[in-house]
Amino acid sequence: MNLEQLRRGLDFPAEHIPYRTSGAGLADLIAGRVQMTMDAASVTLPHIQRGTLRGLAWNGPARNPSIPDVPTLAEAAPGLALMNAWQGIYGPAGLPAELMARIAQDVGAILAQPGFAGRMPGGAEPYLLGPAEMAAQLRDDHARLGRLVADIGLERN
Structure with a gap:
């Protein structure tokens, strides 16, 4: 794409x-x-x-x-x-907001550790989005790629 x-x-x-x-x-x-x-x-x-x-x-x-x-x-x-390709951490629908916030906080602490970025494979870079920002990123990516998919006529098999 x-x-x-x-x-x-x-x-x-x-x-x-x-x-x-x-x-x-x-x-x-x-x-x-x-x-x-x-x-x-x-x-x-x-x-x-x-x-x-x-x-x-x-x-x-x-x-x-x-x-x-x-x-x-x-x-x-x-x-x-x-x-850019990115990875996300997902939980079940209905995950309590306080648990989601705690997971985001803990992941952020891990990503911020000195030397963590250097242990990531092949040039990958840590990039932290909170739950609301990740949801917005997903919506934006879906809309942008959806337009491109429609423009070039791709269909599911």
């Missing part, structure tokens, strides 16, 4: 080539059978660091210290906002 948003935002021709796995797409990229991809840092970062791939832009709020010469997307294409 991000690559389609990038293609539309920068107005360049590209053909979507679907892959079942990141590994299959990565193999074709390294072999030169495709010219570009967008994938998780855990997949691409080791290859960028080794020089088998060239990082064109980092889709994060700041440059990744592991690849400081790769600009952020905001630097490379000002005004173009793509989504």
Whole structure:
């Protein structure tokens, strides 16, 4: 989805080539059978660091210290906002507000521990949203991606 948003935002021709796995797409990229991809840092970062791939832009709020010469997307294409993959912690519907607040507080304390970010895999960065902010993020992502899905005519199988 991000690559389609990038293609539309920068107005360049590209053909979507679907892959079942990141590994299959990565193999074709390294072999030169495709010219570009967008994938998780855990997949691409080791290859960028080794020089088998060239990082064109980092889709994060700041440059990744592991690849400081790769600009952020905001630097490379000002005004173009793509989504970042993120993880959330979920509970059952009806979870008491005080328990939800306690979980958010405890997770925030863990993320704030010195050195925690350095233990995250492949360039992942801790990013804490409270319950209300996460709900707003979900609504925004769903609306934005829903429009793109409709625009390009994707359907569920």
